[in-house]
Amino acid sequence: xxxxxxxxxxxxxxxxxxxxxxxxxxxxxxxxxxxxxxxxxxxxxxxxxxxxxxxxxxxxxxxxxxxxxxxxxxxxxxxxxxxxxxxxxxxxxxxxxxxxxxxxxxxxxx
Amino acid sequence: xxxxxxxxxxxxxxxxxxxxxxxxxxxxxxxxxxxxxxxxxxxxxxxxxxxxxxxxxxxxxxxxxxxxxxxxxxxxxxxxxxxxxxxxxxxxxxxxxxxxxxxxxxxxxxx
Numbered sequence: 001x002x003x004x005x006x007x008x009x010x011x012x013x014x015x016x017x018x019x020x021x022x023x024x025x026x027x028x029x030x031x032x033x034x035x036x037x038x039x040x041x042x043x044x045x046x047x048x049x050x051x052x053x054x055x056x057x058x059x060x061x062x063x064x065x066x067x068x069x070x071x072x073x074x075x076x077x078x079x080x081x082x083x084x085x086x087x088x089x090x091x092x093x094x095x096x097x098x099x100x101x102x103x104x105x106x107x108x109x110x
Numbered sequence: 111x112x113x114x115x116x117x118x119x120x121x122x123x124x125x126x127x128x129x130x131x132x133x134x135x136x137x138x139x140x141x142x143x144x145x146x147x148x149x150x151x152x153x154x155x156x157x158x159x160x161x162x163x164x165x166x167x168x169x170x171x172x173x174x175x176x177x178x179x180x181x182x183x184x185x186x187x188x189x190x191x192x193x194x195x196x197x198x199x200x201x202x203x204x205x206x207x208x209x210x211x212x213x214x215x216x217x218x219x220x221x
Contacts, residue, residue, distance in 0.1 A: 045209070095166070
């Protein structure tokens with residue numbers, strides 16, 4: 001099946017700093033989503049982005065499908081950004097099944 | 111604000127007991143998924159329904175797990191008998207076309 005690798009595994013920031021999270025995938029995808037799992041365990045949809053670039057406030061994402069990677073940018077980080085960020089993809093032959101990466105644990109200190 | 115709902119949010123039970131988890135997908139979504147999250151395995155798919163028909167349940171231990179959609183507003187996941195290794199957070203997700211939206215999860219602890 002498709003493999004999803006996220007980097008870095010852990011990231012510690014001071015409030016106000018910027019960061020870039022990376023997601024590499026091993027095959028073509030029909031769907032790519034970024035999620036934020038907050039400290040209460042809820043999975044929050046950030047972006048549905050199988051290709052192209054999107055922005056939502058301080059967050060933006062870019063997927064280059066031909067090169068099999070996606071980037072999530074967080075600018076002016078806040079303590080509420082802390083949590084785990086997951087990239088998940090649906091491979092070309094996997095109908096709707098999302099395959100998740102192992103996540104990036106982000107900690108933002110005040 | 112449409113969202114996926116799940117009940118119960120927390121469940122503590124003893125080994126051997128039956129556990130039933132319920133999910134109400136977002137109205138109008140035609141796909142429903144059950145995922146399980148553990149520290150060791152991360153997030154993994156258990157079962158998948160499209161238009162209420164089960165399409166894939168290869169991720170579930172067949173001897174003890176079962177998933178159904180009695181109607182378009184309800185999906186259930188049952189474990190009978192439950193075992194300590196089933197302790198995990200169980201998420202339901204629904205989708206239309208490709209994007210999936212997750213419920214808050216059921217945190218299951220089997221003693």
